[in-house]
Amino acid sequence: MPANLDDTDHRLLELLQHDSGRTLAALGELVGLSPSAVQRRIDRYRANGLLLREIAVLDPSPVLLAVCLVTLDQESPETHTRFREWVLAAPEVQQFYNVSGEHDYVVVLATTDMRHHRETAERVIKNAPHLRRYSTMFVLDPVRTTLTVPTRGN
CATH class of the missing domain: 3.30.70.920 (Lrp/AsnC effector binding domain/regulation of amino acid metabolism (RAM) domain)
Structure with missing residues (x-):
């Protein structure tokens, strides 16, 4: 993990890992940021290669x-x-x-x-x-x- 992540970054990354389908407004409410500030951080994670991709996780039980x-x-x-x-x-x-x-x-x-x-x-x-x-x-x-x-x- 990059050393320059603050507490908000850590919390936002945890939230994204559990459900990246949340709206920017919902994520912002949970971390205390505006939707546009959340979007800027997510864009920074992508640009820095920290956030590789967003995927759909399927139920593995039939596999x-x-x-x-x-x-x-x-x-x-x-x-x-x-x-x-x-x-x-x-x-x-x-x-x-x-x-x-x-x-x-x-x-x-x-x-x-x-x-x-x-x-x-x-x-x-x-x-x-x-x-x-x-x-x-x-x-x-x-x-x-x-x-x-x-x-x-x-």
Whole structure:
């Protein structure tokens, strides 16, 4: 987070992360600013690259989520680049993390049903370049999902 954010910026960013569909007037009421002042701050967040985009968040309950733990067979930059490009080409990849520890990557797949999952796992994970092994865990109950990031420490 940029160091030059004040308390109003932090509050406004928190509000936007929870519901960016609020009107400028409603946001202004909650942070004590006029609608035009709120708009100027939002424009500044966009210009500085802090606010990347505004999206619609759909209910994930009808979606089958699977967490795949992936280990590659080599540790070269080229291996990782090729694997990343392969996985990123799939629209079913909801989240994708390079991690430390026993595995190299965590890939979260979002599919419509088990048939779709099998096809996607085969195409995206099993046939990926430089795959040594992978394991899959299906999400039974998404206890907490969020897209928010903290704007400041405690």
